[in-house]
Amino acid sequence: xxSYSIHVSKIDREDAFKELALAMGGVLxxxxxxxxxxxxxxxxxxxxxxxxxxxxxxxxxxxLLKPIELIxxxxxxxxxxxxxxxxxxxxxxxxxxxxxxxxxxxxxxxxRRFALVPDAxxxxxxxxxxxxxxxxxxxxxxxxxxxxxGYVHVAGYFNDGIMEDNGIPLLIEPCQAKANMLAAKLxxxxxDQKSDPGVLLPMAEALIKDFLSAPAKEETEKTNGNIExxxxxxxxxxxxxxxxxxxxxxxxxxxxxxxxLSESTLKRYFKLIYGKSVYEYYLNRKMEMARTLMxxxxxxxxxxxxxxxxxxxxxxxxxxxxxxxxxPGTIKRKHxxxxxx
Numbered sequence: 001x002x003s004y005s006i007h008v009s010k011i012d013r014e015d016a017f018k019e020l021a022l023a024m025g026g027v028l029x030x031x032x033x034x035x036x037x038x039x040x041x042x043x044x045x046x047x048x049x050x051x052x053x054x055x056x057x058x059x060x061x062x063x064l065l066k067p068i069e070l071i072x073x074x075x076x077x078x079x080x081x082x083x084x085x086x087x088x089x090x091x092x093x094x095x096x097x098x099x100x101x102x103x104x105x106x107x108x109x110x111x112r113r114f115a116l117v118p119d120a121x122x123x124x125x126x127x128x129x130x131x132x133x134x135x136x137x138x139x140x141x142x143x144x145x146x147x148x149x150g151y152v153h154v155a156g157y158f159n160d161g162i163m164e165d166n167g168i169p170l171l172i173e174p175c176q177a178k179a180n181m182l183a184a185k186l187x188x189x190x191x192d193q194k195s196d197p198g199v200l201l202p203m204a205e206a207l208i209k210d211f212l213s214a215p216a217k218e219e220t221e222k223t224n225g226n227i228e229x230x231x232x233x234x235x236x237x238x239x240x241x242x243x244x245x246x247x248x249x250x251x252x253x254x255x256x257x258x259x260x261l262s263e264s265t266l267k268r269y270f271k272l273i274y275g276k277s278v279y280e281y282y283l284n285r286k287m288e289m290a291r292t293l294m295x296x297x298x299x300x301x302x303x304x305x306x307x308x309x310x311x312x313x314x315x316x317x318x319x320x321x322x323x324x325x326x327x328p329g330t331i332k333r334k335h336x337x338x339x340x341x
Contacts, residue, residue: 005069010085010119011048011056011139020046041066042129045190051201054141061190062133069098070125084145085123086138087115088175088207090183094131098124100170114179114211116171118158123170134187138208148205150212156264173214182207230269233259237266238274241282245289247309249282287323290316294332301328 006023009016017035021028026037026046035046044062051057072085089095092113101121117123119139127133145151157171175183182203189200236259241249249255255278256263270278290308293299299307305316321327 004066005071007071007073009072010075010083011058011137012050017046017048041068044133047190049200049204051204052144054144055201055204056139057186057200057204058137058139059186059190060133060135060137061187062127063131064127064129064133067129068127070127072123074101074122075119083119083142084140085117085119086140086208086211087117087125088136088138088179088183088211089113089115090134090136090180090187091132094128094133095135096126096128097170098126114173114175114214116154116173116211118169121169134183136183136186136207138204140208148209148212150209154212173211176210176214179207179210182210227269227272230261230265231273233261234266234269234273237261237270237278238281241278242285245282245286246307249279252278283319283323287320290320290328291324291331294328301332304328 006020008020017028017032020026021035021037024035024037024041025039026035028035033048037044042062042064044060044064046062047059049057049059097115100117100123125135145154154171158169186200186203186207237255240255240258244250250258252263252266256266259266261269267278270281274281276284286308290304293307294301294304301317302313305313308316310316317327317329324331
């Protein structure tokens with residue numbers, strides 16, 4: 001059976017729904033926020049919601065007589081502002097992820113799944129005929145997503161994981177039981193006009209957080225399981241930092257290359273093992289060394305600053321005070337008073 005192609009735009013575009021209605025021969029209702037159709041395409045409803053600043057939702061509940069390919073073309077980065085589309089496939093038996101950029105998807109998503117795709121890449125979905133088609137798609141700004149617990153792990157996937165492995169810019173996670181129930185309620189909303197609209201945002205947020213929690217949990221389990229594997233390499237990185245306490249530390253890329261780890265892996269396991277980021281750990285040890293030198297040797301503050309690799313004494317004093325809670329001059333004076341008493 002021939003598949004018909006329809007281009008869909010980001011939900012937050014005012015004219016997006018009008019274009020979709022025209023393509024599917026549907027009727028717009030409720031101030032152009034509800035699209036209904038019945039005819040040669042099949043029957044069904046599509047509803048859009050503006051839930052929050054930077055968060056839009058579109059709910060699809062269809063029964064098609066013809067297969068349809070939905071094509072969402074990539075937008076330039078300066079337009080997308082690093083935004084994302086999150087798909088919740090409630091009826092995976094009737095929805096195929098057909099392609100992401102130039103990558104063809106040949107296997108069906110055989111269970112209820114989330115799929116997160118950056119707005120800066122192409123994506124197409126195949127909606128199959130003669131089966132219920134139910135899905136929810138969110139348009140999420142980077143700003144909104146950054147406020148959510150679990151965002152760091154998702155960002156890490158797109159920033160580090162797939163780029164290093166030359167993979168597909170797509171993150172797929174299974175829906176948990178709670179998410180399936182929430183998705184069903186949101187889809188039922190199309191028919192229940194008496195429900196309280198005030199619960200829409202909390203339900204949508206809960207659905208999104210369910211997705212965000214999956215990679216966070218997976219990342220934690222993976223990281224904890226690999227501590228022993230990377231421990232010696234992280235210790236090598238620490239030794240490099242210690243050897244550079246009296247000057248500026250090497251760039252992170254150089255340290256990572258020296259110990260044969262990626263920057264992201266080194267940062268992740270360093271913090272897990274030492275409880276601080278690489279820079280925090282380095283600065284802590286540097287300031288402790290400066291304090292020790294100040295107490296054990298009759299050096300002036302200017303001399304200590306020069307020994308620790310600071311061109312400006314004022315910069316050294318500022319960092320020392322921020323770290324220890326008092327200035328270098330204060331600690332020297334108190335130490336002298338203690339020795340003379």
